Amino acid sequence: MTRRVVITGVGVRAPGGLGAKNFWELLTSGRTATRRISFFDPTPNRSQIAAECDFDPEHEGLSPREIRRMDRAAQFAVVCTRDAVADSGLEFEQVPPERIGVSLGSAVAAATSLEQEYLVLSDGGREWQVDPAYLSAHMFDYLSPGVMPAEVAWTVGAEGPVAMVSDGCTSGLDSLSHACSLIAEGTTDVMVAGAADTPITPIVVSCFDAIKATTPRNDDPEHASRPFDNSRNGFVLAEGAALFVLEELEHARARGAHVYAEISGCATRLNAYHMTGLKTDGREMAEAIRVALDLARIDPTDIDYINAHGSGTKQNDRHETAAFKRSLGEHAYRTPVSSIKSMVGHSLGAIGSIEVAACALAIEHGVVPPTANLHEPDPECDLDYVPLTAREQRVDTVLSVGSGFGGFQSAMVLRRLGGANS
Incomplete structure (x- = not known):
């Protein structure tokens, strides 16, 4: 078991x-x-x-x-x-x-x-x-x-x-x-x-x-x-x-504990490409996402919200947008995506855990955090990035991703306990 x-x-x-x-x-x-x-x-x-x-x-x-x-x-x-x-x-x-x-x-x-x-x-x-x-x-x-x-x-x-x-x-x-x-x-x-x-x-x-x-x-x-x-x-x-x-x-x-969320799938991949550069197709991040979804035993269409790495650099934003499309297919266009780095900045190694806290609270409260300061979307970033204002909606399953110097690409799936496919 x-x-x-x-x-x-x-x-x-x-x-x-x-x-x-x-x-x-x-x-x-x-x-x-x-x-x-x-x-x-x-x-x-x-x-x-x-x-x-x-x-x-x-x-x-x-x-x-x-x-x-x-x-x-x-x-x-x-x-x-x-x-x-x-x-x-x-x-x-x-x-x-x-x-x-x-x-x-x-x-x-x-x-x-x-x-x-x-x-x-x-x-x-x-x-x-x-x-x-x-x-x-x-x-x-x-x-x-x-x-x-x-x-x-x-x-x-x-x-x-x-x-x-x-x-x-x-x-x-x-x-x-x-x-x-x-x-x-x-x-x-x-x-x-x-x-x-x-x-x-x-x-x-x-x-x-x-x-x-x-x-x-x-x-x-x-x-x-x-x-x-x-x-x-x-x-x-x-x-x-x-x-x-x-x-x-x-x-x-x-012990009757309160549960924020279940961590049901995790994966990491390396692009073996460049210390700071990223390939435009997002293949390595997409692979990490695919493995995390498989471990969670869910379909890409089950994702209700994506917590993006969203650092605010052009190559990263375009890289992970491509990765979402590659891993989620058409569902990527129907899934809200946001970056809390727009509000709390990029705390290097800590930010992945801070973002998981945001994901757990999004599931807990049924609210998707916004991407602040997003007034003029990059034409190459054409997904729903929840601009400026938080969005109330039920959130059962969240995908959170991270990208790091050295070529590291990681993905994690969090789910509401007792939610869909739990």
Whole structure:
């Protein structure tokens, strides 16, 4: 018998909406959380805007020692974990610890602290040979990405499999896929899974600036992220996190848990083509979608909503539009598609999990989030991208996709428990 995986707890920290409730209110209102970078002086950069979180670790309940020890991304992950655990209602101490695991995704891990420490060690970059006398006692925590999922494991007392998944911008989807595999195969009954990234640092901003991936629309930050719009010219960098409590279905049913959605199919493919380039036919993403649908045992016509990667770059928007047509056929033209990156930006490895939170809430509330700032659709992007305004409709089955540097293409199917074909 196949073991099924469901979401029973959600924790979110996203730009403009700390907590799942505020996050959902932001999305359904069509508001954007993009602004001029405030964490440092962005003036030297071509792109000077981002989607920042108004995150206060002390207000979030972290102790002074936790704040000193953990990088900002790890802080996000731990706070979201606490929210997801509380939301799930699961008494973790009543679950054998070896049956609890953690799967965390991140693209740049502790980039915030690593850059800050380098600036101290090199005296602001003036010294070529750094001075170890100024080395932080917590440098290992920043250098080793595995420390982040370990922090989450300590938070919930997990003694089962604990892993970091880091494959760029699909990390948030792929960490959930890994967690689902562990539950499905019987290794665990409960997984805390998701992703966190806090990449708004001078070095990361400069790196994306150098390849002109981010938008230079500095005079209008609120409307800078424009997925599928003919005037788009790059994505808006962001930070954020989303963590989930995932359970084996019968484990959740036995305790009468509230279920947001079932994760019924996951797949990832690589294009083996180019570090940043994408083929125009969308074949690799379409293949990931096909496999995810097959694993979910559903037909393409069962998809009620597509949560797009929708980064706001021309090659990506056209690539995934082609992938939707290739995998869903004529049904692609009848299916609403939207990109929440238009409102909360692109938080690299975290965004896939943040988008899954949006998908679960879309199923929960029967609302499709809009694509903000979409006034003039690209003629080559000719699907229903839900422009500007959220749409109320029953949502039973959602397809969420991700695309990342290196050629990664991932897809995930979420379904309402008890909905069509469940």
